[in-house]
Amino acid sequence: MTDLAQPAVPPPASPARALLPLVLPALVIGVGSALLLIGVSEAADLLKDVLWETLPDAVGVGPWSAGWIMTILTVTGIAVGLVVWKVHGHAGPDPATTGLVDAPMAPGVVPGLLLATVLALAGGVSLGPENPITAANIALAYWLGRRLSPGSPAQMWVALGAAGTVGALFGTPVAAVLILTESMVSAPRGGASAEGERAPTLWDQLFAPLIAAGAGGVTAVWIEAPTFRLNLPPLDSPSWPDLLAALVVASAGAVLAMVAVYAFPYVHRIYHLLPHPVLAITLGGVVLGLLGVLGGRLTLFKGLEEVGELTADPTAHSAGALVLMAVVKLAAILVACGSGFRGGRIFPSLFAGVALGLAVHSLVPEVQPAVAVTCAVLGVLLAVTRQGWVSLFTAAILAPDPGLLPLLCVALLPAWLLVTGRPQMQLNDAGTPLR
Template identity: 80%
Template sequence: MIHRYVDPVTVPAQPAAPPPASPARALLPLILPALVIGVGSSLLLIGVSGAAGLLEDVLWKTLPDALGVGPWSVAWILAVLTATGLAVGLVAWKVHGHAGPDPATTGLVDAPLPLGVVPGLLVVTGLALAGGVSLGPENPITAANIALAYWLGRRLAPGSPAQVWVALGAAGTVGALFGTPVAAVLILTESMVSAPRPATPTAPGERAPTLWDQLFAPLIAAGAGGVTSVMLSAPSFHLPLPPFSNPRWPDLIAALVISSAGAALALVAVCAFPYVHRAFHLLPHPVLALTLGGLVLGLLGALGGKLTLFKGLEEIGVLASDPGAYSAGSLLLMTVVKLAAVLVACGSGFRGGRIFPSVFVGVALGLAANALVPAVHPAVGVTCGVLGVLLAVTRQGWVSLFTAAILAPDPGLLPLLCVALLPAWLLVSGRPQMQLDYSGAPLR
């Protein structure tokens, strides 16, 4: 019998078989829970935002009209924001669960909170949104929906992994926030890549599920949340900017400079975050810290004007609709004031997200670049400013790129944004994040 010698170096390698898709019977049971969680996540977001809007009308329209004071006067801004800090502090102190952990230590997608924490967390979120605090609803609403999804999932399938329900709650909320499931898929993809791999291998003959198997149910939840949000509240991030067709070499240079400037500016605030947090927490009681935080936010609001108050989503539309109404100095002032307000709000203990107010910072910075150098196209300035600021604040590349792109969805902008992301990411990569561990040290 003749044995043929096969050189292991020169013989062509056999292509690895792709991992088989999970059986349909493993995915089908998740469809109904994903739909319920997606719709419920959107309804909770809409409900809290709607209640906050009603209270906002009382605080900024009904009361000042009844008292005969200007709603945007220095005195009223100081009074409302200081009172908001006091109210949030009292709820965080007295209500069961203390409105969740220190917000400086939390991210957008975290482990499920105990269900009893959710009511207090939603109350302080509504108060902050109505009172003009420079934070968005994304972090606390996502935390609340994750807690509710986890509670539901443990009752429907007690032996199921917690990660399944965390992903469904997060996806449903992000889909509702943006009105599209794309952002949710991008966030979860980044989370899956950065999550530690399991220490034990799979069972013999068992293959790991494909990426789309893992995203199947979250995509349903995100789609259900997005559709519900679009049908009931119609969220829109598109800004009324001049159309942008074909990029030129000056546009590329502007994109690189503005994205890097936005990242560097936001990185200054990120590096200052642990010091601001430590300063507020030197006070012996959370009510004092939040009341002082409200007072400082009132001073910043009086300095920057009414557009620097609130979460910033409606305000960026006002800025973009008539950018010529503001000088470069005014826009730069609003940029710095809004960034400082985010820093103070997060450091003093207000519950809220940093994405929406960071978008305002980037929009104001991009319009300031256009005011300083008229050759800079407004769409290039705005999208690249948002890209750089979000990269530094969130440290999530896909979400930063997606958020910047949907502000002015012109096809010619996407290649510019992809190139502009590179120097900005080099600036922020490995630097401290705008999130602390429980010892007060910044995460990296």
Template identity: 80%
Template sequence: MTAPAPSVTPPPASPARALLPFVLPALVIGVGSSLLLIGVSEAADLLKNVLWQTLPDAIGVGRWSVAWMLAVLTATGVAVGLVVWKVYGHAGPDPATTGLVDAPLPPGVVPGLLLATALALAGGVSLGPENPITAANIALAYWLGRRLSPGSPATVWVALGAAGTVGALFGTPIAAVLILTESMVSAPRPVPAVPGGRAPTLWDQLFAPLIAAGAGGLTSSLLAAPAFGLPLPPFSHPRWPDLVAALVIATAGAAVALVAVYAFPYVHRFFHLLPHPVLALSLGGVVLGLLGALGGRLTLFKGLEEIGELASDVAAYSAGSLALMCVVKLAAVLVACGSGFRGGRIFPSVFAGVALGFTATALVPSVHPAVAVTCGVLGVLLAVTRQGWVSLFTAAILAPDPGLLPLLCVALLPAWLLVSGRPQMQLDGTGAPLR
């Protein structure tokens, strides 16, 4: 006879007195993160309207002519280069070496980083606001937290700043929780929150970040109403052909994006052979203008509004045009980040994945558009970000049909096996890709 296995009791939650002090700071940081994102985005949109509507109309030049694209993007490169060169802190570290959540920057770097980001967003550079806005909010949250509670761990304030920003970006706290869960799994187990107690549970660790993410998402929803859903035909339930299409398209998206990932260190090295940031960013602006002329105006900017416009009129484009958009967008991300423009790689990569998905439906009309688009985005994001939860979540919210989620989870498997262990689209201090 064997003795019954002892019952395993989960560790108790941290006492309320260990969690309550972070509630108010989490709310403040979440709301502040959203307001900073909205403020920078609105300022960039105002300048964007001047650059791409008011000025060309006033001088009688076509808004999307090749000459105007080249002029605006080159001028944007010069302007950002001057900020990187002259403004205190040089607009933060080299964007090729930064991820979505990094160590806090000095607060003095934040103004230059936000200025460079706003200029790039307005000028049509193919980067999103996610990385620099997250870095700015983490820096400010850390600065605030160390003054409110000097003895608290730095990771607490980093998590609050990151969660508030990601919640604000997506309008929901779920993405923030998924990102933090991914990072917490590989982190060392925290020390007890209360002397003599046990280490906090995962929910304890996510308690304050979830509040920050919820506050940031709610603020964005009330003030800016971010929308990620695309006008796609509804998808009721998967069929066997849908499974095959999902596996093929997600893997193809990962493979296409991996080509860009492998090219990234070479593009970065080329631009950094130039002896001055103004030269590198000016040349980057010229190349981005040429890429915009090749791919069309939809391949400019961060890509969030453009994916809606593309989905609304996808029948106007051939399979070749859609494939070209995908390739041009990925090339633009390489050039923008490699030459030193400040911005994130998630939003433009979503556009590339959407274009790839529509390419599949143009080539094989029997493929359901919702399956093609979401799986294209899933594959591209897996290769570019190497974050499974974020890739799955972002793909799922583009077409929020419950029947798609099982397909996406299965389609993720071969795509993840393809990208796992490969170089990342992020470099270390020596210019070598992370793995």
């Protein structure tokens, strides 16, 4: 006869003793992550002022003339190429093979990576600071953590560095928690650490990262007060036509961005046929200059400040001009990342989504601008990042009205069906897209 009696299960142990020692390291890493982000951004802004204001004034040329745009982006390509070639660590791995949260790199690589990032941000390259700053903070947090506590799990320090950076980027810990939740779901689940102990719950695992993200977010808000809310008219009594528009626009944004995603490995392959990184990145700078001349000054740089200018007067540009900006921005992301510039894709993709959404509203005025813009951003980010929570969160914080959130949640579903399981805008070491 089978004995159905089960052994007594001990009551779950309180995690407080394990979690409390993490509070101080999490606070330090969160604040440090924010300070590094702010420091790099400030350095890039100072150099940007020199390149795009002081120098053109000194030589008597227009800063947004075709010749100056071509010159600065070409010189930026040469400078970044030299850093990748000569500086220790070669400014980190090929940016086409990296995501937002990756395994920690050696700390000796960080100075070169940050230098290449500052040059790209200042020179007008269409990439954001998010990927390289997150990689740098993860490397430093991992290096520090493994020395202070050699037996601690490596993944904990990776999570703290990533959370502190993302919290500072968005000025809130929510985005960091969403990113880490997605990572934890896709990672193998760990069991109990010892007999009689329970496996850590989701909130046990998020406790320290949430502190780091909160510390990073608060530090950024105190120093810089970042804001993503756009100057859009509030949503006027959502109705069934708004829901239909949300579904169509989000899917259209995903389709447009997927064209860029499918082109990405080919662009990367073309640039890497060149025998030297200086040649590849310099050619990338030349092409970025041509795209900047074609799309205009708003299509340069990471895109956050330019998004505010674009939405300040949505009627200042025709639908055709807005579509051109969206296409040029996506093409610039392909060229910048494919040729070897260091930077992230979230912020410039946000600009492409905003331009596309304003174009939709211009073509079909019945589609409310808040619906068009946020849903276009949602679709573009889903295709480019393949991270549902981050895409939804980013679109939601742009919204002028919380009433848009239900529409965004529904609009995400068909857009996700269009992108899931398809190639990503990230390659493996062999140059094949991840899926």
